[in-house]
Amino acid sequence: MSTDIALNIVLLSLMAITGLAIARLRNLFPVAMLTGLYSLLSASLFTLLDAVDVALTEAAVGAGVTTVLFLATLGLTRAREKAVPRSRTAIGLVVTVLTGAALFYASLDMPHFGERHTPVQDHPLRERYLETVQEEIDVPNTVTAVLASYRGYDTLGEVTVILTAGVGVLMLLGVARNRRREDDDDQEPPR
Amino acid sequence: MREHTVLRLISKLLIAPIILFALYVQFHGDYSPGGGFQAGVTFAAAIILYTLIFGLAEARRAVSPRLLRATAALGVLIYAGTGVYAMLAGGNFLDYDFLAHDAVHGQHYGLLLVEFGVGLTVVSTITLIFYVFAGRGRRGDGARR
Numbered sequence A: 001m002s003t004d005i006a007l008n009i010v011l012l013s014l015m016a017i018t019g020l021a022i023a024r025l026r027n028l029f030p031v032a033m034l035t036g037l038y039s040l041l042s043a044s045l046f047t048l049l050d051a052v053d054v055a056l057t058e059a060a061v062g063a064g065v066t067t068v069l070f071l072a073t074l075g076l077t078r079a080r081e082k083a084v085p086r087s088r089t090a091i092g093l094v095v096t097v098l099t100g101a102a103l104f105y106a107s108l109d110m111p112h113f114g115e116r117h118t119p120v121q122d123h124p125l126r127e128r129y130l131e132t133v134q135e136e137i138d139v140p141n142t143v144t145a146v147l148a149s150y151r152g153y154d155t156l157g158e159v160t161v162i163l164t165a166g167v168g169v170l171m172l173l174g175v176a177r178n179r180r181r182e183d184d185d186d187q188e189p190p191r
Numbered sequence B: 001m002r003e004h005t006v007l008r009l010i011s012k013l014l015i016a017p018i019i020l021f022a023l024y025v026q027f028h029g030d031y032s033p034g035g036g037f038q039a040g041v042t043f044a045a046a047i048i049l050y051t052l053i054f055g056l057a058e059a060r061r062a063v064s065p066r067l068l069r070a071t072a073a074l075g076v077l078i079y080a081g082t083g084v085y086a087m088l089a090g091g092n093f094l095d096y097d098f099l100a101h102d103a104v105h106g107q108h109y110g111l112l113l114v115e116f117g118v119g120l121t122v123v124s125t126i127t128l129i130f131y132v133f134a135g136r137g138r139r140g141d142g143a144r145r
Helices: A002-024 A028-048 A052-076 A086-107 A124-136 A142-150 A152-186 B005-027 B036-054 B056-062 B065-088 B103-135
Strands: none
Touching: A002 A028, A028 A052, A052 B036, A052 B103, A124 A142, A124 B103, A142 A152, A142 B103, A152 B065, A152 B103, B005 B036, B005 B103, B036 B056, B036 B103, B056 B103, B065 B103
16 A cells, blocks of 8 residues: 555656646647656556556557647647747736646545545445446446446447547548548558 | 668567557456457557558558548447347347347447447547548658657
């Protein structure tokens, strides 16, 4: 347990340092790399918290895909951030501090880390989800069962959102420029 | 591209295990952490790594955007189709109990099919988005810088 706490402290400090470094840097290429590092650190944190599903997603999307998309975009635009006048940074600082204070205040209402009696543990639905699932669906991974079966409608909606996002990006960026290259594709059978 | 010998070698070694891991996360998702979305992004990450190392033209030849556009829609179709099939079999939309004679087996089939649909759509969409971004720069390898 104590090694867990030590690892948590190390990871959270590294995340804070990475965040500060991102805020200070002007050149956006290292910023993109550091956001990838930040995602990797939070993925490690999720693994420590036994949220391996979230860690997988964070590592693949946050550290992998998003970083590459950032870099690809920076290849097209300017990679240096414009200097912001002092007055505007002051406003930014105030907004950040206020938001941070509000979030910190809200976090006081949350149950303590590792506490026994929390809504997650005591709520009647816990039994429904964690125990009845094994009779009704009989798969060890309750998360999959809940997402795909009990919340099947939600997940269908999410998949549709992903498809819609892809269609949107293709319509905005893809069509005109791809037309020429699509002719290349035509010459060979798909797959 | 020729000069990155180490990168090319390491990536060649890594890409196949990444894809294998993605397939494991996909089809073992009922038993271990993961599922369609995680598998999809992992698979897409493998394709993106391939693109970064070998260039966009090579990647488009290996995984054609035209195919991806079809599979992106096919994933949602598989998902929704599973729901419609459950209706035809006498249940409600997405009620997997009716997919097989035994309700629990039906749930297993339902989860497997639905997660496969999710994975298919996710890997296709993310790869397509990446292709579009990478293709807007210099022709061939816009993302390599």
